[in-house]
Amino acid sequence: MALRYAVLGLLSKEHLTGYDLTQKFHSHISHFWNAHHTQIYRELQKLEKEGLVSYDLVQQHERPDKKVYTLTDHGLQDLLGWMAEPPKPPSMKNETLLRVSLFHLIPPDQAVQYLEASRQTHVEVLNAMKQWGELHLGSADAPPSYELIGETLTLDFGMRFIQTWIDWCDYAIRMFRSFPE
Amino acid sequence: MALRYAVLGLLSKEHLTGYDLTQKFHSHISHFWNAHHTQIYRELQKLEKEGLVSYDLVQQHERPDKKVYTLTDHGLQDLLGWMAEPPKPPSMKNETLLRVSLFHLIPPDQAVQYLEASRQTHVEVLNAMKQWGELHLGSADAPPSYELIGETLTLDFGMRFIQTWIDWCDYAIRMFRSFPE
DNA sequence: ACATGCATGTAACATGTTACATGATTTA
DNA sequence: TAAATCATGTAACATGTTACATGCATGT
Numbered sequence A, B: 001m002a003l004r005y006a007v008l009g010l011l012s013k014e015h016l017t018g019y020d021l022t023q024k025f026h027s028h029i030s031h032f033w034n035a036h037h038t039q040i041y042r043e044l045q046k047l048e049k050e051g052l053v054s055y056d057l058v059q060q061h062e063r064p065d066k067k068v069y070t071l072t073d074h075g076l077q078d079l080l081g082w083m084a085e086p087p088k089p090p091s092m093k094n095e096t097l098l099r100v101s102l103f104h105l106i107p108p109d110q111a112v113q114y115l116e117a118s119r120q121t122h123v124e125v126l127n128a129m130k131q132w133g134e135l136h137l138g139s140a141d142a143p144p145s146y147e148l149i150g151e152t153l154t155l156d157f158g159m160r161f162i163q164t165w166i167d168w169c170d171y172a173i174r175m176f177r178s179f180p181e
Numbered sequence C: 001a002c003a004t005g006c007a008t009g010t011a012a013c014a015t016g017t018t019a020c021a022t023g024a025t026t027t028a
Numbered sequence D: 001t002a003a004a005t006c007a008t009g010t011a012a013c014a015t016g017t018t019a020c021a022t023g024c025a026t027g028t
Helices: A003-011 A018-027 A037-049 A073-083 A095-100 A108-137 A146-177 B003-011 B018-027 B037-049 B073-083 B095-100 B108-137 B146-177
Strands: A053-060 A063-071 B053-060 B063-071
Touching: A003 A018, A003 A037, A003 A053, A003 A063, A003 A073, A003 B095, A018 A037, A018 A063, A037 A053, A037 A063, A063 A073, A095 A108, A095 B003, A095 B146, A108 A146, A146 B095, A146 B146, B003 B018, B003 B037, B003 B053, B003 B063, B003 B073, B018 B037, B018 B063, B037 B053, B037 B063, B063 B073, B095 B108, B108 B146
Parallel strands: none
Antiparallel strands: A053 A063, B053 B063
16 A cells, blocks of 8 residues: 555656656666556556546657656645544564575574675675765755755665664674584 | 565474464564564465465364474475575665655754654664563573574664664764754 | 454455566667 | 666565455453
8 A cells, every 4th residue: 555655756756757766666666665667557547546646748759759747736645634543653674684594404504604695795784875865855964945854764764674684683793603413 | 576485484493383383473573574463375376376385274172273394305495595695685674764865855843843752663673582582591691592592683773773773863863952053 | 241362265356476468779 | 798777667476555344252
């Protein structure tokens, strides 16, 4: 029930095509949501049938037509209603942690190897986030405009989250190293 | 592709019925995975057809029969093969952050109210985790046995994760308070 | 009397993933 | 010459959610 609100939310800022939306998902909100283009096209069709979005056909030279989607009044009302719903407890689904919970099945050096690879992946993600923030939000020290407050806060959470991963990987590696092999 | 490994992983420790598995999902691994009983029954049927698990019918007095599932050799091999796969970058999907990214659509006091409710929810989850850890894993200071290392580490991550949420909520509330209303 | 627990499921639907398809244009 | 980009999709399948169903036992 939430993919629709990710789409409506992006459309509340700009008029976008399905393709544009896919790009935004990858570039702007991947630290808290993501979707394949196939899902987005399917969702747009449904939202259009329900009257929450409408589209204009735009002809292009030498390219297929594109559908530029717009949020309708009804769509904005639906979105604002959803914004007022109470928060739910977080539910995690993480393949790495699922593996870690079964580490007693494998030898310690394989576990350490896995944790080191995982740490490395997270370091790379964190660097990419920092770069993205500097490019899109400017200095992290200066307070953001009200328009950008949501993006600033979610990026900040994303970076804290990844840092938590890195710290935890270090801790876990130390714990494994303390076991006699 | 990972629910099956959550099921196989639990069955690598004990023989369990579908009902037992549902309980374990809720009580033991909810900080990094979860599933409805309907999913678990469906998955067990598939795993049985593929020969990764088998079951014994156990008759009960005054209750319907139960199927107690066991991991087969084939199932264990499949599980160990999965354990050796490389880690993926984490992918988050979080409704709260999706709302936060759209906070520019609502007035600051509604945003603060939401963040305070979210903080409260996370405090409650953290307390429940602490209690569960004391009950199942004993003192957090003493090093765990190798059998319990996975559960110790995943619970530790869960608690760090929730603490990160709480700290971030405080930061976000301060940021909103600094905006003139 | 009513809810909760034990134990198993079906059905319908929503969401997410992967593979395949088209066809011109631009970049390496 | 190969690939990536723009732009739109279909199809098949896996996973996740919600509602409904059964029937007995125990606790409040």
